[in-house]
Each structure stands twice: as C-alpha cells, then as structure tokens.
Amino acid sequence: xxxxxxxxxxxxxxxxxxxxxxxxxxxxxxxxxxxxxxxxxxxxxxxxxxxxxxxxxxxxxxxxxxxxxxxxxxx
Amino acid sequence: xxxxxxxxxxxxxxxxxxxxxxxxxxxxxxxxxxxxxxxxxxxxxxxxxxxxxxxxxxxxxxxxxxxxxxxxxxxxxxxxxxxxxxxxxxxxxxxxxxxxxxxxxxxxxxxxxxxxxxxxxxxxxxxxxxxxxxxxxxxxxxxxxxxxxxxxxxxxxxxxxxxxxxxxxxxxxxxxxxxxxxxxxxxxxxxxxxxxxxxxxxxxxxxxxxxxxxxxxxxxxxxxxxxxxxxxxxxxxxxxxxxxxxxxxxxxxxxxxxxxxxxxxxxxxxxxxxxxxxxxxxxxxxxxxxxxxxxxxxxxxxxxxxxxxxxxxxxxxxxxxxxxxxxxxxxxxxxxxxxxxxxxxxxxxxxxxxxxxxxxxxxxxxxxxxxxxxxxxxxxxxxxxxxxxxxxxxxxxxxxxxxxxxxxxxxxxxxxxxxxxxxxxxxxxxxxxxxxxxxxxxxxxxxxx
Numbered sequence: 368x369x370x371x372x373x374x375x376x377x378x379x380x381x382x383x384x385x386x387x388x389x390x391x392x393x394x395x396x397x398x399x400x401x402x403x404x405x406x407x408x409x410x411x412x413x414x415x416x417x418x419x420x421x422x423x424x425x426x427x428x429x430x431x432x433x434x435x436x437x438x439x440x441x442x
Numbered sequence: 443x444x445x446x447x448x449x450x451x452x453x454x455x456x457x458x459x460x461x462x463x464x465x466x467x468x469x470x471x472x473x474x475x476x477x478x479x480x481x482x483x484x485x486x487x488x489x490x491x492x493x494x495x496x497x498x499x500x501x502x503x504x505x506x507x508x509x510x511x512x513x514x515x516x517x518x519x520x521x522x523x524x525x526x527x528x529x530x531x532x533x534x535x536x537x538x539x540x541x542x543x544x545x546x547x548x549x550x551x552x553x554x555x556x557x558x559x560x561x562x563x564x565x566x567x568x569x570x571x572x573x574x575x576x577x578x579x580x581x582x583x584x585x586x587x588x589x590x591x592x593x594x595x596x597x598x599x600x601x602x603x604x605x606x607x608x609x610x611x612x613x614x615x616x617x618x619x620x621x622x623x624x625x626x627x628x629x630x631x632x633x634x635x636x637x638x639x640x641x642x643x644x645x646x647x648x649x650x651x652x653x654x655x656x657x658x659x660x661x662x663x664x665x666x667x668x669x670x671x672x673x674x675x676x677x678x679x680x681x682x683x684x685x686x687x688x689x690x691x692x693x694x695x696x697x698x699x700x701x702x703x704x705x706x707x708x709x710x711x712x713x714x715x716x717x718x719x720x721x722x723x724x725x726x727x728x729x730x731x732x733x734x735x736x737x738x739x740x741x742x743x744x745x746x747x748x749x750x751x752x753x754x755x756x757x758x759x760x761x762x763x764x765x766x767x768x769x770x771x772x773x774x775x776x777x778x779x780x781x782x783x784x785x786x787x788x789x790x791x792x793x794x795x796x797x798x799x800x801x802x803x804x805x806x807x808x809x810x811x812x813x814x815x816x817x818x819x820x821x822x823x824x825x826x827x828x829x830x831x832x833x834x835x836x837x838x839x840x841x842x843x844x845x846x847x848x849x850x851x852x853x854x855x856x857x858x859x860x861x862x863x864x865x866x867x868x869x870x871x872x873x874x875x876x877x878x879x880x881x882x883x884x885x886x887x888x889x890x891x
Contacts, residue, residue, distance in 0.1 A: 373580050377712075380719050387726035390733065397730045404723040411716050414580075415709075422599060422611040424590060425639070433637065438613050440596055 373414045380407035455532065462530035465537060469528035474539065475547050476500060478520040480651050489516065493524060493539065501538040502526075508542050519553040519652045520546060553652075556659050559686055563661070568668050569689045575673040577693060577708050578641045583610040584705055585640030585672070587630040590615035593648030594677065594698035601702035609705065612639055618647035623657040628666035635670050643670065644701045645687060646677030655679050658687035667691055677701035842875035849873075852880065862888050 383404035386392060392400060424438035476493030483489060487506035492499050502524065526541040563569065588594040595613055602609060614634060616626040627645065634640055645667065657663065658678045667674045667690045676691030677698040688694040695701035789795060849858040852869040868883045
C-alpha cells in the first residue's frame with residue numbers, strides 16, 4: 368500500500384533529520400544521510416501531490432458485491 | 443350514533459367544530475406523562491413540542507402566559523408530566539394538548555435507554571482510550587457512511603471543495619434514521635473494513651431531534667465501530683448532540699463539516715511536517731558543513747601556527763646566536779685590547795727598548811751639541827772675518843795718509859799695481875788720502891826684471 372510506503376519514507380526522513388541534527392556524523396556519512404533525506408522528502412512530496420480528488424459512491428449489487436460510481440451530490 | 447341516523451353531510455369545518463366540542467368537553471383537564479421531543483421555542487414565547495411514548499405522540503403547546511411560570515428548561519428527551527386540556531387546531535385538523543402546567547418525571551425513556559447503554563458499554567471498556575485508533579497521518583481514501591441525500595455528505599464535500607483537498611471520497615449510502623437504519627450503518631462499517639475501502643471512516647448525519655439521531659445511539663452501531671480496524675470519526679448532529687457513536691468512535695467531530703476539516707487538517711499537518719522536515723534537513727546539512735568548515739579552518743590555522751612558531755623560534759635563535767657571537771666577539775676583542783695594552787706596556791718597559799731610547803737620546807743630544815758647536819764656530823768665523831776686513835780697510839787709509847795714492851783704471855776699475863797694466867792714453871783715477879784726480883797716461887816705463 369502506497370500509504371505504508373509514504374509513512375515509512377516519512378519516518379526515515381525524520382530519522383535522517385534527527386541524525387543530521389545530532390551533528391555527530393562524519394562528513395561522508397552526513398552527505399550520504401542528506402542525500403537519503405532528500406530522496407525521502409521528494410518521494411513524500413510526490414505522494415502528497417499525487418492524491419487526486421475523487422468522489423464516488425459505493426453501490427451494492429443484488430448479488431452482494433459492490434460497484435463504485437462517480438457521485439454527484441444533489442443540490 | 444343518534445345524530446347521524448340519517449344521511450347528514452357535514453362540512454369539514456362543522457365536523458371539526460363538533461369534534462372539538464366533544465374533546466374539550468370531555469378532556470377539560472387531563473394529566474399526561476410523556477417524553478418531550480421536537481421542542482420549538484419561537485420568538486413569540488409560546489412553546490411547541492410533542493409528548494410521546496413508545497406507542498403514540500401528542501402534539502402539545504404551552505402558551506406564553508403559562509410558559510412564564512416554568513421553573514426549569516425544557517430539553518428534548520425529557521420525561522414530563524403535563525396538565526392541560528385537549529383542544530383541536532382546526533386549520534390542521536390536529537388535536538393538541540394545551541398545557542397549563544409541566545413538571546419533569548424522572549428521565550425520558552429514550553434518554554434512559556441512552557444512559558443505560560452508555561453505562562453498559564463503558565463498563566465493558568468500549569470507550570477506553572486504549573481502543574482509540576490513531577488517525578492516519580496520511581489519509582487518502584475517506585469512507586463516508588451517511589445518507590446520500592442528507593446534509594452530512596453535502597457539508598463534507600463542501601469543505602473538501604473549499605479547501606482544495608486532494609482526497610478520494612467513497613460514500614457508502616445508508617439510511618440515518620428510522621427503523622433498520624442502525625443495522626445499515628453497522629453493516630456499512632463492517633463492509634468498509636472487510637473490503638479495506640478506506641484509510642479513515644466518517645460516520646454521521648446532520649442535525650435532528652433526539653429521535654432522528656437515535657440510530658447512532660444503538661448498540662449495533664457502537665459494536666461495529668468498536669470492531670472497526672479503520673479509524674472512525676463520529677460526526678452526528680450538532681455540537682451539543684452527544685451519541686453513543688461519539689463515545690465509541692476513535693475521534694468525535696462536533697459536526698460532519700468538522701469531521702472533514704479534521705481529515706484535511708491531518709493531511710495538511712502532514713504536508714507542513716514534511717516541509718518542516720525538508721527545511722530541517724537542509725538546515726542541519728548546512729550547519730554540519732559550516733561546522734566542518736569552521737573546524738577545517740581551525741585545523742588549518744593550527745597547521746599554520748607551528749611554522750609561524752618555527753619561524754619565530756628560528757628568528758629568535760638567529761637573534762640569540764647573533765647576540766652570542768656579538769657578546770663573544772666583544773669579549774674577545776676586549777680581552778685582546780686589554781692584552782695589547784698590557785703587551786704595549788710590557789714592550790715599553792722592555793730594557794732593550796729602554797737602552798734604545800737612551801741611545802737615541804744620546805744621539806739626539808750629540809746632534810744637538812754638534813749643531814751648537816757649528817753655530818758657535820760660524821759665529822767666531824764671522825767675527826774674525828769682519829775684524830780682518832776692518833783691519834784691511836784701516837791699513838791703506840793709514841798708508842794714504844802717509845802720502846800714498848791708489849791708481850785705478852777708469853776703464854775697468856782695476857787697481858794699478860804694475861805699469862805693464864797701462865798703455866799710453868789710459869785714463870786713470872787716482873785716489874789720495876783726501877780726494878782723487880783723473881789723469882792721463884803719457885808714457886809707460888815698465889819695471890825691469
């Protein structure tokens with residue numbers, strides 16, 4: 368699930384930021400961490416922007432299965 | 443009945459008037475107990491409400507004059523005992539109780555049911571915090587369980603549209619009031635879970651009377667929400683309406699609009715958090731780099747320092763060396779000078795040198811003596827000379843006085859001592875003891891040898 372990936376990525380971003388803010392990393396590791404952080408940040412931003420606004424209604428068929436249809440609310 | 447033995451056709455108004463007469467006559471003063479609902483408080487000051495129990499409803503009104511005397515506030519669900527008379531509202535063909543007096547009668551039946559269920563479920567632990575599922579940080583698919591035609595879905599979609607929220611909304615249409623509504627709602631919650639159709643569920647409806655909201659107070663709904671793995675936001679009625687659904691849900695929104703705001707808020711909060719993290723990431727990196735640069739510079743400085751120090755040391759060494767040599771040189775020179783002075787003194791005091799000096803002195807004295815002797819001799823010689831000259835001068839003069847004369851040739855001044863010096867015609871100057879005379883030679887008689 369994309370949501371899982373998003374939240375994992377966000378969590379990793381948080382870890383990276385905390386590690387970097389700790390300031391104890393050697394330069395090489397800092398750069399690696401930063402690169403990783405940027406990767407996660409852009410992934411998360413992409414996921415956030417990806418979400419599309421869609422309104423559907425769930426209709427139950429006679430056989431008990433469900434059907435999704437666009438929903439237009441009555442004014 | 444007697445009065446309708448023959449076919450009598452009445453107007454609606456007439457019949458209504460007849461019925462009112464019958465009712466007013468027979469129910470002039472009644473006491474009735476029921477639960478208050480649909481309370482309306484218009485600005486006129488009259489109170490309109492319904493008294494009801496499980497089997498029937500009674501339209502009721504309490505006019506301003508009587509309402510003034512009420513000692514407590516009426517709220518829906520309240521069980522009341524009312525005293526009044528029955529009358530008919532002709533225009534609507536409704537009979538109603540015109541209340542003159544009202545008093546509370548314990549708790550209303552629905553209210554009682556609510557309190558009882560709430561207590562029971564609370565005792566079971568359904569409302570406890572440990573069961574509250576956290577709201578998803580990143581809700582993308584929102585399941586809405588409400589009426590497809592109600593105010594709730596309308597309000598939710600309005601909020602989402604206004605806030606430009608990018609969300610997937612899946613409406614599960616259900617009846618939200620009346621018989622069977624509670625079961626539909628419960629089934630919808632179960633279906634959403636079974637089919638994993640949403641990240642978060644909003645269960646609710648718009649405002650209404652306690653009866654209208656009742657489905658959300660039923661145990662089936664409470665149980666289904668408790669079972670749900672998907673976090674549930676309860677959004678029933680208005681802010682002041684509390685239902686069992688609100689207590690058991692993971693989050694209670696005061697209204698459906700508020701529920702939508704909550705869902706968006708978490709996504710917006712997430713966006714803000716991401717932005718903040720990105721910012722912090724950059725900041726931390728910059729700080730890290732700045733820190734390292736500072737450290738590097740510090741290191742570089744301390745790398746510089748030894749050379750500078752070395753330079754200083756070298757300079758100081760040079761300086762000291764120079765001073766050392768200078769001091770040494772001075773010392774040596776001083777000693778040498780001292781030595782030379784002493785040596786000179788020594789040499790000066792050398793006996794050989796002394797002898798030399800004495801010899802020199804002797805030589806000097808000898809020379810001096812010689813010079814003095816010469817001077818003395820010269821003096822004597824001069825003295826002698828002048829005396830002799832004077833003697834010479836004196837002797838001829840003596841001779842002349844005795845009559846001798848001196849002849850000198852006028853031509854060359856030669857003193858004539860021999861006649862041979864003369865030829866006839868030579869002019870002679872003859873000097874006498876006193877005066878002289880010029881003479882001419884007439885004849886020369888040379889002397890015989």
